[in-house]
Amino acid sequence: MNLTTIAMVLHTPGNNPKTIEVRNCMRKRIGVIGSGAVGMALAKGFAKHGYDVVIGTNSANKVDHLAHATGTRAGSFTEAAKHGEIIVLAVKGTVAETIVDSIGTANLKGKTILDATNPIADAAPENGVIRFFTGPNESLMERLQHIAPDGNFVKAFSCIGNAFMVNPDFGPQKPAMFYCGNNESAKTEVKEILENFGFAPEDMGKAEGARAIEPLAMLWCIPGMRENRWQNAFAFLKK
Secondary structure, X not given: OEEEEEEEEEOOOXXXXXXXXXXXXXXXXXXXXXXXXXXXXXXXXXXXXXXXEEEXXXXXXXXXXXXXXXXXXXXXXXXXXXXXXXXXXXXXXXXXXHHHHHHOHHHOOOOEEEXXXXXXXXXXXXXXXXXXXXXXXXXXXXXXXXXXXXXXXEEOOOOOOHHHOOOOOEOEOOOEEEEEEOOHHHHHHHHHHHHHOOOEEEEXXXXXXXXHHOOHHHHHHHHXXXXXXXXXXXXXXXX
């Protein structure tokens, strides 16, 4: 969110002039790539917070439904990417690279790309542990950054369920949200979004930090897979 402060002088009868500040909230355009549960939750969240949102889908027959369900505008992946000054990538991990490539680097160049994807494989979980198609020394976000090197990828929203992505209520303590990326301005932009969405942002450094953040999805899912407990979030205690 960009904030412009405007000084105004109020003259009231019998009183001295008073100067107040008016905060003019100029929120950037958001393009959400992905029409599943995560994409819809984040599209509604950004709309709730006053952003101009277009949600994208690769299925033309879902456009009207998406617009109605999210209260935003809907279109193709490319239309959403062109609209957004900030891009939200919320697609299945197995197709994320293909979709980023198909959108085209020109539509991503210089933009903050909030990457909510996880490299979850199609194979069944093992004893409640979901499987990844990446290795321990790589991340899906790093792969995506390689495909679109001029986009400013920032990993976030990948370690919590879609039901808790917008202003979650876990009592007095805000849940932590870990984020990382190579571009500091993009990270600052995402940090502000995370704060507005009710999280305590925790900066995990450059893109390599996604190698640690993405596997948190495995940990988050284990209670759900084993005990049907999905109302979880992470906290990061510091001294």
